Amino acid sequence: MLKGNCVIAQSGGPTAVINNSLAGAIEAAYRGEAIGEIYGARNGIMGILAENFIDLRRQDAATIQGLRFTPGAALGSCRYQLKKKEDYDKLLAVFRKFDIRYFFYIGGNDSMDTAHKVNQLAQEEGYELRVIGIPKTVDNDLPLTDHCPGYGSAAKYLAAIVLEMGMDIKSIVTSTKVAIVEAMGRNTGWLAAATALARRAPGEAPHLIYLPEVAFDLQAFLTDVEKAYHQYGTVLVVVSEGLVDKNGNYIFNDAATVDVFGHQRLGGLGQFLLNKIEAELKIKGRFILPATSQRSAMHLASRTDAEEAYNVGRVAVEEALRGASGHMVAIKRLEGEEYRCTYELVELDKVANQEKKVPRAWINAAGNDVTTDFINYARPLIQGEVNVPYHNGLPAYVNLAQ
Known part of the structure:
Protein backbone atom coordinates (compact mmCIF):
# COMPACT_ATOMS: atom_id res chain seq x y z
CA MET A 1 0.00 0.00 0.00
CA TYR A 151 -17.57 11.04 -28.18
CA GLY A 152 -21.01 9.53 -27.63
CA SER A 153 -22.48 12.80 -26.34
CA ALA A 154 -20.94 14.92 -29.09
CA ALA A 155 -22.14 12.38 -31.66
CA LYS A 156 -25.65 12.43 -30.21
CA TYR A 157 -25.81 16.23 -30.25
CA LEU A 158 -24.43 16.61 -33.76
CA ALA A 159 -26.70 13.91 -35.19
CA ALA A 160 -29.70 15.54 -33.50
CA ILE A 161 -29.04 19.01 -34.88
CA VAL A 162 -28.36 17.62 -38.36
CA LEU A 163 -31.72 15.84 -38.16
CA GLU A 164 -33.38 19.13 -37.19
CA MET A 165 -31.52 21.18 -39.80
CA GLY A 166 -32.45 18.67 -42.48
CA MET A 167 -36.12 19.02 -41.62
CA ASP A 168 -35.78 22.81 -41.56
CA ILE A 169 -34.09 23.24 -44.95
CA LYS A 170 -36.50 20.80 -46.59
CA SER A 171 -39.64 22.51 -45.25
CA ILE A 172 -38.98 26.10 -46.39
CA VAL A 173 -39.40 27.11 -50.01
CA THR A 174 -36.55 29.58 -50.42
CA SER A 175 -33.55 30.05 -52.63
CA THR A 176 -31.30 28.44 -50.00
CA LYS A 177 -30.92 24.88 -51.16
CA VAL A 178 -27.59 23.74 -49.71
CA ALA A 179 -26.29 23.69 -46.13
CA ILE A 180 -22.76 22.72 -45.15
CA VAL A 181 -22.10 21.68 -41.56
CA GLU A 182 -18.46 21.73 -40.44
CA ALA A 183 -17.79 19.18 -37.71
CA MET A 184 -14.78 18.96 -35.42
CA GLY A 185 -12.16 16.42 -36.43
CA ARG A 186 -8.59 17.46 -37.08
CA ASN A 187 -7.29 14.23 -38.57
CA THR A 188 -10.14 11.78 -38.05
CA GLY A 189 -13.78 11.78 -39.10
CA TRP A 190 -15.51 10.00 -36.22
CA LEU A 191 -17.66 12.98 -35.29
CA ALA A 192 -18.74 13.90 -38.81
CA ALA A 193 -19.49 10.25 -39.50
CA ALA A 194 -21.87 10.15 -36.52
CA THR A 195 -24.29 12.47 -38.31
CA ALA A 196 -25.33 9.47 -40.44
CA LEU A 197 -27.26 8.38 -37.33
CA ALA A 198 -29.71 11.21 -38.09
CA ARG A 199 -31.17 9.38 -41.10
CA ARG A 200 -34.47 7.67 -40.41
CA ALA A 201 -35.17 6.84 -44.07
CA PRO A 202 -33.27 6.88 -47.38
CA GLY A 203 -32.93 10.35 -48.84
CA GLU A 204 -32.98 12.14 -45.48
CA ALA A 205 -30.16 14.42 -44.29
CA PRO A 206 -27.24 14.22 -44.22
CA HIS A 207 -26.99 13.56 -47.93
CA LEU A 208 -23.20 13.65 -48.12
CA ILE A 209 -20.47 13.10 -45.49
CA TYR A 210 -16.75 13.68 -46.03
CA LEU A 211 -14.01 12.46 -43.69
CA PRO A 212 -10.23 13.08 -43.52
CA GLU A 213 -9.60 9.34 -43.92
CA VAL A 214 -10.35 9.63 -47.67
CA ALA A 215 -8.50 12.12 -49.88
CA PHE A 216 -10.84 14.96 -50.82
CA ASP A 217 -11.31 15.88 -54.48
CA LEU A 218 -13.03 19.23 -55.07
CA GLN A 219 -14.40 18.39 -58.53
CA ALA A 220 -15.82 15.08 -57.32
CA PHE A 221 -17.37 16.95 -54.38
CA LEU A 222 -19.08 19.47 -56.68
CA THR A 223 -20.39 16.62 -58.83
CA ASP A 224 -21.76 14.88 -55.72
CA VAL A 225 -23.51 18.05 -54.56
CA GLU A 226 -25.05 18.74 -57.97
CA LYS A 227 -26.31 15.17 -58.26
CA ALA A 228 -27.84 15.22 -54.77
CA TYR A 229 -29.44 18.60 -55.48
CA HIS A 230 -31.20 17.27 -58.58
CA GLN A 231 -32.23 14.12 -56.73
CA TYR A 232 -33.50 15.60 -53.45
CA GLY A 233 -34.11 19.29 -54.14
CA THR A 234 -32.09 20.29 -51.06
CA VAL A 235 -28.67 19.10 -49.92
CA LEU A 236 -27.19 18.94 -46.41
CA VAL A 237 -23.47 18.18 -46.41
CA VAL A 238 -21.33 17.35 -43.38
CA VAL A 239 -17.56 17.79 -43.57
CA SER A 240 -14.78 17.21 -41.06
CA GLU A 241 -12.72 20.34 -40.52
CA GLY A 242 -9.51 18.44 -41.32
CA LEU A 243 -10.20 17.25 -44.88
CA VAL A 244 -7.01 16.67 -46.85
CA ASP A 245 -6.13 16.30 -50.52
CA LYS A 246 -4.33 13.35 -52.14
CA ASN A 247 -0.99 14.77 -50.93
CA GLY A 248 -2.11 14.96 -47.33
CA ASN A 249 -2.44 18.76 -47.27
CA TYR A 250 -5.39 20.37 -45.52
CA ILE A 251 -7.99 21.67 -47.96
CA PHE A 252 -8.34 24.81 -45.88
CA ASN A 253 -6.36 25.96 -42.84
CA ASP A 254 -4.33 28.78 -41.35
CA ALA A 255 -0.83 27.36 -41.84
CA ALA A 256 0.72 30.40 -40.17
CA THR A 257 -0.97 29.66 -36.82
CA VAL A 258 -0.10 26.63 -34.70
CA ASP A 259 -0.73 25.67 -31.08
CA VAL A 260 1.89 24.66 -28.50
CA PHE A 261 1.84 21.10 -29.82
CA GLY A 262 2.49 22.25 -33.41
CA HIS A 263 -1.04 21.61 -34.68
CA GLN A 264 -2.15 23.92 -37.50
CA ARG A 265 -5.21 26.05 -36.84
CA LEU A 266 -8.31 24.74 -38.62
CA GLY A 267 -11.72 26.24 -39.29
CA GLY A 268 -13.44 27.89 -42.24
CA LEU A 269 -13.49 24.85 -44.53
CA GLY A 270 -17.29 24.89 -44.74
CA GLN A 271 -17.41 28.49 -45.93
CA PHE A 272 -14.64 27.77 -48.45
CA LEU A 273 -16.63 24.86 -49.91
CA LEU A 274 -19.86 26.85 -49.92
CA ASN A 275 -18.16 29.60 -51.90
CA LYS A 276 -17.11 27.00 -54.46
CA ILE A 277 -20.66 25.64 -54.71
CA GLU A 278 -22.19 29.07 -55.22
CA ALA A 279 -19.55 30.07 -57.76
CA GLU A 280 -19.42 26.83 -59.76
CA LEU A 281 -22.94 25.40 -59.43
CA LYS A 282 -24.87 28.67 -58.95
CA ILE A 283 -26.76 27.14 -56.03
CA LYS A 284 -27.36 29.36 -53.01
CA GLY A 285 -26.52 27.92 -49.62
CA ARG A 286 -25.44 28.52 -46.06
CA PHE A 287 -22.56 27.49 -43.82
CA ILE A 288 -23.22 26.18 -40.30
CA LEU A 289 -20.46 25.93 -37.69
CA PRO A 290 -21.58 24.14 -34.50
CA ALA A 291 -18.09 24.85 -33.07
CA THR A 292 -17.75 24.18 -29.34
CA SER A 293 -21.47 23.45 -28.92
CA GLN A 294 -20.60 19.95 -30.20
CA ARG A 295 -18.60 19.22 -27.07
CA SER A 296 -20.51 21.25 -24.46
CA ALA A 297 -24.16 20.27 -24.98
CA GLN A 354 -1.16 8.08 -31.61
CA GLU A 355 -4.41 8.43 -33.55
CA LYS A 356 -7.15 5.93 -34.38
CA LYS A 357 -8.74 6.51 -37.78
CA VAL A 358 -12.18 5.54 -39.01
CA PRO A 359 -11.58 2.19 -40.78
CA ARG A 360 -11.67 2.57 -44.56
CA ALA A 361 -14.09 -0.37 -44.71
CA TRP A 362 -16.59 1.74 -42.75
CA ILE A 363 -16.60 4.42 -45.46
CA ASN A 364 -18.38 3.86 -48.78
CA ALA A 365 -16.45 3.37 -52.01
CA ALA A 366 -17.21 6.91 -53.22
CA GLY A 367 -15.81 8.40 -49.99
CA ASN A 368 -18.92 10.48 -49.34
CA ASP A 369 -20.79 8.43 -46.72
CA VAL A 370 -20.38 5.68 -44.12
CA THR A 371 -21.45 2.05 -44.10
CA THR A 372 -23.78 -0.01 -41.94
CA ASP A 373 -20.79 -1.27 -39.94
CA PHE A 374 -20.12 2.25 -38.71
CA ILE A 375 -23.80 2.76 -37.83
CA ASN A 376 -23.77 -0.46 -35.80
CA TYR A 377 -20.61 0.69 -34.01
CA ALA A 378 -21.83 4.19 -33.16
CA ARG A 379 -25.53 3.83 -32.40
CA PRO A 380 -25.15 2.16 -28.97
CA LEU A 381 -22.92 5.02 -27.82
CA ILE A 382 -25.65 7.68 -28.09
CA GLN A 383 -28.32 5.83 -26.13
Whole structure:
Protein backbone atom coordinates (compact mmCIF):
# COMPACT_ATOMS: atom_id res chain seq x y z
CA MET A 1 0.00 0.00 0.00
CA LEU A 2 1.42 3.34 -1.12
CA LYS A 3 0.20 6.08 1.19
CA GLY A 4 0.14 9.71 0.16
CA ASN A 5 -1.91 12.42 -1.49
CA CYS A 6 -3.35 12.51 -4.98
CA VAL A 7 -3.88 15.17 -7.61
CA ILE A 8 -6.45 15.11 -10.41
CA ALA A 9 -6.28 17.44 -13.41
CA GLN A 10 -8.12 17.99 -16.69
CA SER A 11 -6.55 18.92 -20.01
CA GLY A 12 -7.39 19.67 -23.63
CA GLY A 13 -10.80 20.52 -25.03
CA PRO A 14 -13.61 19.83 -22.55
CA THR A 15 -16.43 17.41 -23.34
CA ALA A 16 -20.00 17.29 -22.09
CA VAL A 17 -19.06 14.43 -19.74
CA ILE A 18 -15.47 15.16 -18.70
CA ASN A 19 -16.70 16.10 -15.23
CA ASN A 20 -18.28 12.66 -14.87
CA SER A 21 -14.74 11.27 -14.99
CA LEU A 22 -13.69 13.80 -12.38
CA ALA A 23 -16.59 12.77 -10.13
CA GLY A 24 -15.74 9.08 -10.58
CA ALA A 25 -12.11 9.68 -9.63
CA ILE A 26 -12.99 11.84 -6.61
CA GLU A 27 -15.49 9.39 -5.19
CA ALA A 28 -13.11 6.45 -5.69
CA ALA A 29 -10.35 8.44 -3.97
CA TYR A 30 -12.71 9.11 -1.04
CA ARG A 31 -12.90 5.35 -0.53
CA GLY A 32 -9.16 4.76 -0.88
CA GLU A 33 -7.62 4.29 2.55
CA ALA A 34 -4.13 4.95 1.21
CA ILE A 35 -5.06 8.38 -0.19
CA GLY A 36 -4.89 11.36 2.14
CA GLU A 37 -5.54 14.75 0.57
CA ILE A 38 -7.33 14.91 -2.78
CA TYR A 39 -6.12 17.92 -4.74
CA GLY A 40 -7.64 19.31 -7.90
CA ALA A 41 -5.11 21.15 -10.09
CA ARG A 42 -6.43 24.28 -11.71
CA ASN A 43 -5.87 24.37 -15.49
CA GLY A 44 -4.22 21.02 -15.97
CA ILE A 45 -0.49 20.46 -15.63
CA MET A 46 -0.04 24.24 -15.43
CA GLY A 47 -1.90 24.21 -12.12
CA ILE A 48 0.53 21.69 -10.68
CA LEU A 49 3.53 23.74 -11.80
CA ALA A 50 1.95 26.83 -10.21
CA GLU A 51 0.84 24.95 -7.05
CA ASN A 52 -2.67 26.13 -7.86
CA PHE A 53 -4.75 23.51 -6.06
CA ILE A 54 -8.24 23.25 -4.62
CA ASP A 55 -9.20 20.82 -1.87
CA LEU A 56 -11.58 18.29 -3.37
CA ARG A 57 -12.23 16.55 -0.06
CA ARG A 58 -13.91 19.65 1.24
CA GLN A 59 -16.30 20.11 -1.64
CA ASP A 60 -19.98 19.76 -0.87
CA ALA A 61 -21.31 16.27 -1.69
CA ALA A 62 -24.11 17.78 -3.76
CA THR A 63 -21.52 19.62 -5.86
CA ILE A 64 -19.60 16.43 -6.58
CA GLN A 65 -22.86 14.79 -7.65
CA GLY A 66 -23.64 17.88 -9.71
CA LEU A 67 -20.49 17.32 -11.74
CA ARG A 68 -22.30 14.41 -13.34
CA PHE A 69 -24.62 16.75 -15.23
CA THR A 70 -22.31 19.77 -15.67
CA PRO A 71 -20.35 20.43 -18.90
CA GLY A 72 -17.03 22.22 -19.31
CA ALA A 73 -13.90 21.36 -17.35
CA ALA A 74 -14.79 22.06 -13.71
CA LEU A 75 -11.11 22.25 -12.71
CA GLY A 76 -10.17 24.29 -15.75
CA SER A 77 -8.15 22.97 -18.64
CA CYS A 78 -5.03 23.85 -20.63
CA ARG A 79 -2.94 23.02 -23.66
CA TYR A 80 0.59 22.95 -22.31
CA GLN A 81 3.50 20.77 -23.38
CA LEU A 82 6.21 19.76 -20.95
CA LYS A 83 9.51 20.57 -22.68
CA LYS A 84 11.83 22.57 -20.46
CA LYS A 85 14.03 20.97 -17.81
CA GLU A 86 12.76 23.60 -15.40
CA ASP A 87 9.23 22.23 -15.87
CA TYR A 88 10.28 18.72 -14.95
CA ASP A 89 12.33 19.91 -11.98
CA LYS A 90 9.45 22.03 -10.72
CA LEU A 91 6.94 19.24 -11.22
CA LEU A 92 8.93 16.78 -9.15
CA ALA A 93 9.52 19.42 -6.47
CA VAL A 94 5.77 20.04 -6.19
CA PHE A 95 5.06 16.33 -5.93
CA ARG A 96 7.58 16.04 -3.10
CA LYS A 97 6.34 19.18 -1.34
CA PHE A 98 2.71 18.02 -1.30
CA ASP A 99 3.54 14.32 -0.90
CA ILE A 100 1.66 13.50 -4.08
CA ARG A 101 1.85 9.79 -4.81
CA TYR A 102 -1.08 9.47 -7.22
CA PHE A 103 -1.55 11.52 -10.39
CA PHE A 104 -4.65 11.21 -12.57
CA TYR A 105 -4.79 13.14 -15.85
CA ILE A 106 -8.06 13.41 -17.76
CA GLY A 107 -7.44 14.19 -21.42
CA GLY A 108 -6.82 13.17 -25.02
CA ASN A 109 -3.79 12.36 -27.17
CA ASP A 110 -1.47 15.13 -25.98
CA SER A 111 -2.57 14.69 -22.38
CA MET A 112 -1.70 10.99 -22.47
CA ASP A 113 1.74 12.01 -23.72
CA THR A 114 2.08 14.34 -20.73
CA ALA A 115 1.00 11.56 -18.34
CA HIS A 116 3.54 9.24 -19.95
CA LYS A 117 6.31 11.82 -19.49
CA VAL A 118 5.38 12.33 -15.83
CA ASN A 119 5.46 8.58 -15.24
CA GLN A 120 8.90 8.36 -16.88
CA LEU A 121 10.16 11.29 -14.82
CA ALA A 122 9.13 9.64 -11.55
CA GLN A 123 10.80 6.38 -12.54
CA GLU A 124 14.03 8.06 -13.59
CA GLU A 125 14.20 10.08 -10.37
CA GLY A 126 13.29 7.15 -8.14
CA TYR A 127 10.17 8.89 -6.86
CA GLU A 128 7.35 6.46 -6.10
CA LEU A 129 4.36 7.81 -8.00
CA ARG A 130 1.43 6.10 -9.66
CA VAL A 131 0.20 7.74 -12.87
CA ILE A 132 -3.00 6.79 -14.69
CA GLY A 133 -4.46 8.49 -17.77
CA ILE A 134 -8.23 8.93 -17.94
CA PRO A 135 -9.39 9.19 -21.58
CA LYS A 136 -11.61 11.88 -23.03
CA THR A 137 -12.04 13.35 -26.48
CA VAL A 138 -14.93 14.09 -28.81
CA ASP A 139 -12.61 13.19 -31.71
CA ASN A 140 -12.72 9.52 -30.59
CA ASP A 141 -9.19 9.06 -31.88
CA LEU A 142 -7.34 7.48 -28.93
CA PRO A 143 -6.00 4.03 -29.86
CA LEU A 144 -6.43 0.79 -27.90
CA THR A 145 -9.88 1.75 -26.64
CA ASP A 146 -13.13 0.88 -28.40
CA HIS A 147 -14.22 4.51 -28.07
CA CYS A 148 -13.52 7.58 -25.97
CA PRO A 149 -15.69 9.15 -23.28
CA GLY A 150 -17.07 12.40 -24.68
CA TYR A 151 -17.57 11.04 -28.18
CA GLY A 152 -21.01 9.53 -27.63
CA SER A 153 -22.48 12.80 -26.34
CA ALA A 154 -20.94 14.92 -29.09
CA ALA A 155 -22.14 12.38 -31.66
CA LYS A 156 -25.65 12.43 -30.21
CA TYR A 157 -25.81 16.23 -30.25
CA LEU A 158 -24.43 16.61 -33.76
CA ALA A 159 -26.70 13.91 -35.19
CA ALA A 160 -29.70 15.54 -33.50
CA ILE A 161 -29.04 19.01 -34.88
CA VAL A 162 -28.36 17.62 -38.36
CA LEU A 163 -31.72 15.84 -38.16
CA GLU A 164 -33.38 19.13 -37.19
CA MET A 165 -31.52 21.18 -39.80
CA GLY A 166 -32.45 18.67 -42.48
CA MET A 167 -36.12 19.02 -41.62
CA ASP A 168 -35.78 22.81 -41.56
CA ILE A 169 -34.09 23.24 -44.95
CA LYS A 170 -36.50 20.80 -46.59
CA SER A 171 -39.64 22.51 -45.25
CA ILE A 172 -38.98 26.10 -46.39
CA VAL A 173 -39.40 27.11 -50.01
CA THR A 174 -36.55 29.58 -50.42
CA SER A 175 -33.55 30.05 -52.63
CA THR A 176 -31.30 28.44 -50.00
CA LYS A 177 -30.92 24.88 -51.16
CA VAL A 178 -27.59 23.74 -49.71
CA ALA A 179 -26.29 23.69 -46.13
CA ILE A 180 -22.76 22.72 -45.15
CA VAL A 181 -22.10 21.68 -41.56
CA GLU A 182 -18.46 21.73 -40.44
CA ALA A 183 -17.79 19.18 -37.71
CA MET A 184 -14.78 18.96 -35.42
CA GLY A 185 -12.16 16.42 -36.43
CA ARG A 186 -8.59 17.46 -37.08
CA ASN A 187 -7.29 14.23 -38.57
CA THR A 188 -10.14 11.78 -38.05
CA GLY A 189 -13.78 11.78 -39.10
CA TRP A 190 -15.51 10.00 -36.22
CA LEU A 191 -17.66 12.98 -35.29
CA ALA A 192 -18.74 13.90 -38.81
CA ALA A 193 -19.49 10.25 -39.50
CA ALA A 194 -21.87 10.15 -36.52
CA THR A 195 -24.29 12.47 -38.31
CA ALA A 196 -25.33 9.47 -40.44
CA LEU A 197 -27.26 8.38 -37.33
CA ALA A 198 -29.71 11.21 -38.09
CA ARG A 199 -31.17 9.38 -41.10
CA ARG A 200 -34.47 7.67 -40.41
CA ALA A 201 -35.17 6.84 -44.07
CA PRO A 202 -33.27 6.88 -47.38
CA GLY A 203 -32.93 10.35 -48.84
CA GLU A 204 -32.98 12.14 -45.48
CA ALA A 205 -30.16 14.42 -44.29
CA PRO A 206 -27.24 14.22 -44.22
CA HIS A 207 -26.99 13.56 -47.93
CA LEU A 208 -23.20 13.65 -48.12
CA ILE A 209 -20.47 13.10 -45.49
CA TYR A 210 -16.75 13.68 -46.03
CA LEU A 211 -14.01 12.46 -43.69
CA PRO A 212 -10.23 13.08 -43.52
CA GLU A 213 -9.60 9.34 -43.92
CA VAL A 214 -10.35 9.63 -47.67
CA ALA A 215 -8.50 12.12 -49.88
CA PHE A 216 -10.84 14.96 -50.82
CA ASP A 217 -11.31 15.88 -54.48
CA LEU A 218 -13.03 19.23 -55.07
CA GLN A 219 -14.40 18.39 -58.53
CA ALA A 220 -15.82 15.08 -57.32
CA PHE A 221 -17.37 16.95 -54.38
CA LEU A 222 -19.08 19.47 -56.68
CA THR A 223 -20.39 16.62 -58.83
CA ASP A 224 -21.76 14.88 -55.72
CA VAL A 225 -23.51 18.05 -54.56
CA GLU A 226 -25.05 18.74 -57.97
CA LYS A 227 -26.31 15.17 -58.26
CA ALA A 228 -27.84 15.22 -54.77
CA TYR A 229 -29.44 18.60 -55.48
CA HIS A 230 -31.20 17.27 -58.58
CA GLN A 231 -32.23 14.12 -56.73
CA TYR A 232 -33.50 15.60 -53.45
CA GLY A 233 -34.11 19.29 -54.14
CA THR A 234 -32.09 20.29 -51.06
CA VAL A 235 -28.67 19.10 -49.92
CA LEU A 236 -27.19 18.94 -46.41
CA VAL A 237 -23.47 18.18 -46.41
CA VAL A 238 -21.33 17.35 -43.38
CA VAL A 239 -17.56 17.79 -43.57
CA SER A 240 -14.78 17.21 -41.06
CA GLU A 241 -12.72 20.34 -40.52
CA GLY A 242 -9.51 18.44 -41.32
CA LEU A 243 -10.20 17.25 -44.88
CA VAL A 244 -7.01 16.67 -46.85
CA ASP A 245 -6.13 16.30 -50.52
CA LYS A 246 -4.33 13.35 -52.14
CA ASN A 247 -0.99 14.77 -50.93
CA GLY A 248 -2.11 14.96 -47.33
CA ASN A 249 -2.44 18.76 -47.27
CA TYR A 250 -5.39 20.37 -45.52
CA ILE A 251 -7.99 21.67 -47.96
CA PHE A 252 -8.34 24.81 -45.88
CA ASN A 253 -6.36 25.96 -42.84
CA ASP A 254 -4.33 28.78 -41.35
CA ALA A 255 -0.83 27.36 -41.84
CA ALA A 256 0.72 30.40 -40.17
CA THR A 257 -0.97 29.66 -36.82
CA VAL A 258 -0.10 26.63 -34.70
CA ASP A 259 -0.73 25.67 -31.08
CA VAL A 260 1.89 24.66 -28.50
CA PHE A 261 1.84 21.10 -29.82
CA GLY A 262 2.49 22.25 -33.41
CA HIS A 263 -1.04 21.61 -34.68
CA GLN A 264 -2.15 23.92 -37.50
CA ARG A 265 -5.21 26.05 -36.84
CA LEU A 266 -8.31 24.74 -38.62
CA GLY A 267 -11.72 26.24 -39.29
CA GLY A 268 -13.44 27.89 -42.24
CA LEU A 269 -13.49 24.85 -44.53
CA GLY A 270 -17.29 24.89 -44.74
CA GLN A 271 -17.41 28.49 -45.93
CA PHE A 272 -14.64 27.77 -48.45
CA LEU A 273 -16.63 24.86 -49.91
CA LEU A 274 -19.86 26.85 -49.92
CA ASN A 275 -18.16 29.60 -51.90
CA LYS A 276 -17.11 27.00 -54.46
CA ILE A 277 -20.66 25.64 -54.71
CA GLU A 278 -22.19 29.07 -55.22
CA ALA A 279 -19.55 30.07 -57.76
CA GLU A 280 -19.42 26.83 -59.76
CA LEU A 281 -22.94 25.40 -59.43
CA LYS A 282 -24.87 28.67 -58.95
CA ILE A 283 -26.76 27.14 -56.03
CA LYS A 284 -27.36 29.36 -53.01
CA GLY A 285 -26.52 27.92 -49.62
CA ARG A 286 -25.44 28.52 -46.06
CA PHE A 287 -22.56 27.49 -43.82
CA ILE A 288 -23.22 26.18 -40.30
CA LEU A 289 -20.46 25.93 -37.69
CA PRO A 290 -21.58 24.14 -34.50
CA ALA A 291 -18.09 24.85 -33.07
CA THR A 292 -17.75 24.18 -29.34
CA SER A 293 -21.47 23.45 -28.92
CA GLN A 294 -20.60 19.95 -30.20
CA ARG A 295 -18.60 19.22 -27.07
CA SER A 296 -20.51 21.25 -24.46
CA ALA A 297 -24.16 20.27 -24.98
CA MET A 298 -24.89 18.45 -21.73
CA HIS A 299 -28.63 19.06 -22.21
CA LEU A 300 -28.46 16.47 -25.02
CA ALA A 301 -25.73 14.22 -23.67
CA SER A 302 -25.73 10.43 -23.95
CA ARG A 303 -26.42 8.62 -20.68
CA THR A 304 -24.28 5.72 -21.90
CA ASP A 305 -21.42 8.14 -22.45
CA ALA A 306 -21.88 9.83 -19.07
CA GLU A 307 -21.89 6.53 -17.20
CA GLU A 308 -18.79 5.28 -19.00
CA ALA A 309 -17.00 8.57 -18.37
CA TYR A 310 -17.72 8.19 -14.66
CA ASN A 311 -16.48 4.62 -14.69
CA VAL A 312 -13.13 5.33 -16.36
CA GLY A 313 -12.45 7.87 -13.60
CA ARG A 314 -13.44 5.38 -10.92
CA VAL A 315 -11.42 2.53 -12.42
CA ALA A 316 -8.33 4.75 -12.78
CA VAL A 317 -8.17 5.34 -9.02
CA GLU A 318 -9.05 1.77 -8.10
CA GLU A 319 -6.32 0.37 -10.36
CA ALA A 320 -3.73 2.85 -9.06
CA LEU A 321 -4.53 1.79 -5.52
CA ARG A 322 -3.87 -1.79 -6.62
CA GLY A 323 -0.43 -0.76 -7.82
CA ALA A 324 -0.91 0.14 -11.50
CA SER A 325 1.03 3.02 -13.05
CA GLY A 326 1.94 4.17 -16.54
CA HIS A 327 -1.40 3.15 -18.00
CA MET A 328 -4.61 4.58 -19.44
CA VAL A 329 -8.05 3.15 -18.73
CA ALA A 330 -9.57 1.79 -21.95
CA ILE A 331 -13.10 0.68 -22.82
CA LYS A 332 -13.49 -2.83 -24.20
CA ARG A 333 -16.69 -3.70 -26.06
CA LEU A 334 -17.97 -7.19 -25.27
CA GLU A 335 -19.32 -9.49 -27.95
CA GLY A 336 -23.04 -10.06 -28.25
CA GLU A 337 -26.14 -8.49 -29.76
CA GLU A 338 -26.73 -6.27 -26.73
CA TYR A 339 -24.13 -3.55 -26.17
CA ARG A 340 -21.97 -4.09 -23.08
CA CYS A 341 -18.48 -3.03 -22.16
CA THR A 342 -15.79 -3.52 -19.56
CA TYR A 343 -12.63 -1.62 -18.64
CA GLU A 344 -8.97 -2.53 -18.98
CA LEU A 345 -5.55 -0.89 -18.73
CA VAL A 346 -3.36 -0.13 -21.73
CA GLU A 347 0.18 1.22 -21.63
CA LEU A 348 0.53 4.99 -21.95
CA ASP A 349 3.51 4.78 -24.29
CA LYS A 350 1.34 2.89 -26.78
CA VAL A 351 -1.37 5.57 -26.64
CA ALA A 352 0.59 8.83 -26.45
CA ASN A 353 0.59 10.85 -29.68
CA GLN A 354 -1.16 8.08 -31.61
CA GLU A 355 -4.41 8.43 -33.55
CA LYS A 356 -7.15 5.93 -34.38
CA LYS A 357 -8.74 6.51 -37.78
CA VAL A 358 -12.18 5.54 -39.01
CA PRO A 359 -11.58 2.19 -40.78
CA ARG A 360 -11.67 2.57 -44.56
CA ALA A 361 -14.09 -0.37 -44.71
CA TRP A 362 -16.59 1.74 -42.75
CA ILE A 363 -16.60 4.42 -45.46
CA ASN A 364 -18.38 3.86 -48.78
CA ALA A 365 -16.45 3.37 -52.01
CA ALA A 366 -17.21 6.91 -53.22
CA GLY A 367 -15.81 8.40 -49.99
CA ASN A 368 -18.92 10.48 -49.34
CA ASP A 369 -20.79 8.43 -46.72
CA VAL A 370 -20.38 5.68 -44.12
CA THR A 371 -21.45 2.05 -44.10
CA THR A 372 -23.78 -0.01 -41.94
CA ASP A 373 -20.79 -1.27 -39.94
CA PHE A 374 -20.12 2.25 -38.71
CA ILE A 375 -23.80 2.76 -37.83
CA ASN A 376 -23.77 -0.46 -35.80
CA TYR A 377 -20.61 0.69 -34.01
CA ALA A 378 -21.83 4.19 -33.16
CA ARG A 379 -25.53 3.83 -32.40
CA PRO A 380 -25.15 2.16 -28.97
CA LEU A 381 -22.92 5.02 -27.82
CA ILE A 382 -25.65 7.68 -28.09
CA GLN A 383 -28.32 5.83 -26.13
CA GLY A 384 -30.14 7.34 -23.13
CA GLU A 385 -30.36 10.86 -21.77
CA VAL A 386 -28.82 12.57 -18.75
CA ASN A 387 -31.35 13.88 -16.24
CA VAL A 388 -30.24 17.51 -16.01
CA PRO A 389 -32.06 19.55 -13.32
CA TYR A 390 -33.36 22.97 -14.32
CA HIS A 391 -33.75 26.26 -12.45
CA ASN A 392 -35.60 29.27 -13.83
CA GLY A 393 -35.87 27.54 -17.17
CA LEU A 394 -32.16 26.81 -17.60
CA PRO A 395 -29.87 23.91 -16.61
CA ALA A 396 -28.73 24.14 -12.97
CA TYR A 397 -25.05 23.46 -13.53
CA VAL A 398 -22.59 23.54 -10.61
CA ASN A 399 -19.19 25.08 -9.90
CA LEU A 400 -16.49 23.78 -7.58
CA ALA A 401 -15.79 25.93 -4.52
CA GLN A 402 -12.44 27.74 -4.66
